Amino acid sequence: MKIRYFAWVRERVGKPEEEIELPADVATVAELMDWLAGRGEEYAYAFENRTVIRAAIDRTHVRPETTIGRASEIAFFPPMTGG
Amino acid sequence: MTTTVRLQRERFDAAAESAKLTRGRSDIGAVVTFTGICRGEEAGAPIAALTLEHYPDMAEEEIARHVAEACARWPLLGVTVIHRYGRIVPGEDIVLVVTASSHRQAAFAAAEFLMDYLKTRAPFWKQVEKSGAKNWVAAKDSDDAAAARWRGKAAE
Numbered sequence: 325m326k327i328r329y330f331a332w333v334r335e336r337v338g339k340p341e342e343e344i345e346l347p348a349d350v351a352t353v354a355e356l357m358d359w360l361a362g363r364g365e366e367y368a369y370a371f372e373n374r375t376v377i378r379a380a381i382d383r384t385h386v387r388p389e390t391t392i393g394r395a396s397e398i399a400f401f402p403p404m405t406g407g
Numbered sequence: 408m409t410t411t412v413r414l415q416r417e418r419f420d421a422a423a424e425s426a427k428l429t430r431g432r433s434d435i436g437a438v439v440t441f442t443g444i445c446r447g448e449e450a451g452a453p454i455a456a457l458t459l460e461h462y463p464d465m466a467e468e469e470i471a472r473h474v475a476e477a478c479a480r481w482p483l484l485g486v487t488v489i490h491r492y493g494r495i496v497p498g499e500d501i502v503l504v505v506t507a508s509s510h511r512q513a514a515f516a517a518a519e520f521l522m523d524y525l526k527t528r529a530p531f532w533k534q535v536e537k538s539g540a541k542n543w544v545a546a547k548d549s550d551d552a553a554a555a556r557w558r559g560k561a562a563e
Contacts, residue, residue, distance in 0.1 A: 331460055331532035332543050383465035385528065399462060399530075403546035406459070406466075406490065406531025407443055407502050407522055 327360075329370070330401035333377060336370035346392065353379045354388035356398065371400075378403060408478065409485040412470045414461065416493040421503050428485040428507045435484050437511040439518040441504045447497035455536040457544075459492040459501070462530035466490065473524045477506070480520070481513035488521060490531065520557050527554040 328341040350359050354374070361371035371377065379386050380399045392398065409428060413419075425440045445457050474486050485507035495501055504521045508514040525531075533544040 328462070330462055330530065331534075334460075380462070380465055380530070383462070383468050385469075399465070401462070401530065402532060402543065404527060404530055405533045405544045405546050406461070406529045407526035407550075 325395065326397045328397065328399040330399065332402055333370050333400050336366060338366050351391055352388065353381070353386055353390050353392060353398070356392060357388070357400070360400075376403060377401070408483070409487075410471075410474050410478070411487040411489075412467055412474060413487075413489045414463065414466055415489065415491060417491075419489045419491070419500060419503055421500065421505075424487050424489065424503060425505050428487060428505055432484070434509060435507045436509045437514040438505060438507045439511070439514040441502075441518050441522055442500050443502040443522070445495045445497050445499050445501055449535060449537065452537055454497060456494050456496045457501070458494045458534045458536070458541070460532045460534065461490075461492045465530050469529050470525065473521060473528065477517040477520055481508065481517045483508050483513060483517055486517070486521070488525070490525065490529065492531065523550070523554040523557060526550040 325344055325346050326341055327344055329337045334340050347359060350356050357371050357374050360367050377400055381395045382397055421440055421442050425438055429435050429438060447453060470488050474488060477483060477486060483506055487505040489503040491501055502525060504518050506514045506517040527550050534541050535544055
């Protein structure tokens with residue numbers, strides 16, 4: 325599964341994207357954030373305040389409690405500031 | 408019904424985009440054109456530039472979803488949305504929304520709706536260059552509130 329990071333989440337993690345093997349006990353977006361946060365210092369820093377981080381599954385906004393299912397791409401990013 | 412969604416690094420010509428929507432038609436009675444421009448200062452301090460990062464595929468899909476929603480809510484005859492990314496200096500255009508309808512109410516409301524959603528739901532992130540430092544712009548509660556007021560509201 326491809327994970328993509330944008331803006332300061334990308335800067336903190338130190339890469340724009342990566343391929344991961346989703347652990348069997350990770351079912352939701354919130355659980356994925358918990359798992360990612362445990363992968364090292366840079367991830368812990370990126371995901372230290374999980375309530376502000378937004379997520380998208382296959383390019384659609386989702387809530388943290390959303391089940392990941394057969395997603396091919398999950399993105400994490402700060403609140404948007406376009407327009 | 409003509410809808411155009413474009414993400415680009417290059418500048419755009421608001422007048423030309425507006426003219427494109429109305430050319431050769433006599434059913435359009437109102438066109439609203441909104442242009443968002445990069446200001447030269449923030450909180451009293453001059454800024455050098457804004458850099459916009461975006462999530463390419465999702466940005467296009469997300470904007471198209473909101474254009475479709477605007478078309479479902481109001482009797483629109485044409486919509487154009489152009490959003491720039493990359494480095495933008497003060498005075499340059501950032502975003503364009505053009506809405507066309509037979510009457511002004513729908514055109515005004517749809518343009519405002521689209522801008523409110525672009526601010527809070529389109530995956531773009533602004534970084535400001537100021538005093539030699541680059542900082543990510545924080546999302547504003549007032550923008551969330553502006554987008555929230557359209558929820559559950561029927562077309563007028």
